[in-house]
Amino acid sequence: MEAAVSLILVFMILGAVFAIHARDLLSAVISCGIVGYGLVICFLLLKAPDLAIVQIVVETISLVLMVAVVLDSTRQEPFTLPDKQGYVNIATAVLTAGVILYFLNLATGSMDAFGEGSLRMAEHYINGAAAKTGSANLVTGVVFDFRGYDTLGEATVLVTAVLGVITILRIRGKK
Amino acid sequence: MTVYILCFILFLVGLYGAITRRNLVKIVISLSVMEFSVFLFLALIGYVEGGSAPIIDPAKPDALYVDPLPQAMVLTAIVIGLATTAMLMSVIIRIYRKYKTLDIREIKNLRG
Numbered sequence: 001m002e003a004a005v006s007l008i009l010v011f012m013i014l015g016a017v018f019a020i021h022a023r024d025l026l027s028a029v030i031s032c033g034i035v036g037y038g039l040v041i042c043f044l045l046l047k048a049p050d051l052a053i054v055q056i057v058v059e060t061i062s063l064v065l066m067v068a069v070v071l072d073s074t075r076q077e078p079f080t081l082p083d084k085q086g087y088v089n090i091a092t093a094v095l096t097a098g099v100i101l102y103f104l105n106l107a108t109g110s111m112d113a114f115g116e117g118s119l120r121m122a123e124h125y126i127n128g129a130a131a132k133t134g135s136a137n138l139v140t141g142v143v144f145d146f147r148g149y150d151t152l153g154e155a156t157v158l159v160t161a162v163l164g165v166i167t168i169l170r171i172r173g174k175k
Numbered sequence: 176m177t178v179y180i181l182c183f184i185l186f187l188v189g190l191y192g193a194i195t196r197r198n199l200v201k202i203v204i205s206l207s208v209m210e211f212s213v214f215l216f217l218a219l220i221g222y223v224e225g226g227s228a229p230i231i232d233p234a235k236p237d238a239l240y241v242d243p244l245p246q247a248m249v250l251t252a253i254v255i256g257l258a259t260t261a262m263l264m265s266v267i268i269r270i271y272r273k274y275k276t277l278d279i280r281e282i283k284n285l286r287g
Contacts, residue, residue, distance in 0.1 A: 006177050012185055012211075016189065020204070020205060028200070029200070035185075047229075047241045050250060051249055054253050054254070058253050058257045073267075073271040074271075077201070093191045093195050100190075115224030117222070122243055122244045125243060136230055138229035138243035142243055143247045151251065161262050168262075169269070
């Protein structure tokens with residue numbers, strides 16, 4: 001299992017690197033799709049079918065949105081050599097990555113090894129969750145019953161985002 | 176442990192892109208790459224070797240399940256990620272209509 005997920009992750013990393021460096025914005029967007037759909041396969045391998053279903057729908061919608069934006073604006077990203085600010089940015093990025101890697105090294109020491117995590121909190125959700133919520137699917141039980149207010153907040157965020165998109169796209173530019 | 180490291184490298188690739196790229200669409204792509212790596216990391220934490228998908232089967236009362244809690248959290252986060260992407264994309268299209276460019280340096284120079 002670990003080997004299969006690692007292989008797909010390597011493909012996702014390659015897709016992400018190409019998406020960042022592609023000259024044509026349309027191919028960059030399509031390579032972003034590699035990352036998203038690779039994630040779907042990873043979710044299926046990790047026994048998370050609910051996540052896979054949601055992710056495949058969301059990835060398709062966001063890909064359509066990005067392609068629409070790219071086709072409506074410009075496809076080319078003119079290539080320019082990095083100027084002074086560019087080198088500062090690259091140095092900042094590498095420095096930040098180094099600092100974060102250092103903290104990852106500290107953090108992995110206290111983490112469970114892959115696949116051997118203990119169900120500390122989920123035990124109480126799993127035992128008797130079906131009887132309490134009436135849902136055979138534990139993820140649905142957690143999302144809509146134990147954490148119902150969380151889901152209400154999520155729906156609020158979604159509605160706010162839709163209202164925001166409508167507002168932004170409808171306004172006319174002031175002269 | 177390899178999986179965690181690879182997942183983290185994916186995050187760092189997204190971070191590098193978000194800091195160094197000058198194109199607005201590419202910045203959004205880098206942000207969603209970072210998002211995806213975090214989702215995958217949470218799903219990896221919840222995985223239990225030999226566990227089955229967290230759907231209770233009455234025929235097998237002693238079955239081992241993977242952790243349903245991170246999955247529920249990620250489910251919420253995925254939908255919110257879509258909302259932010261849609262919002263950013265609509266802002267980008269307004270910026271392009273006004274300034275005819277997606278390069279953040281030129282947009283910065285137009286200020287004032």
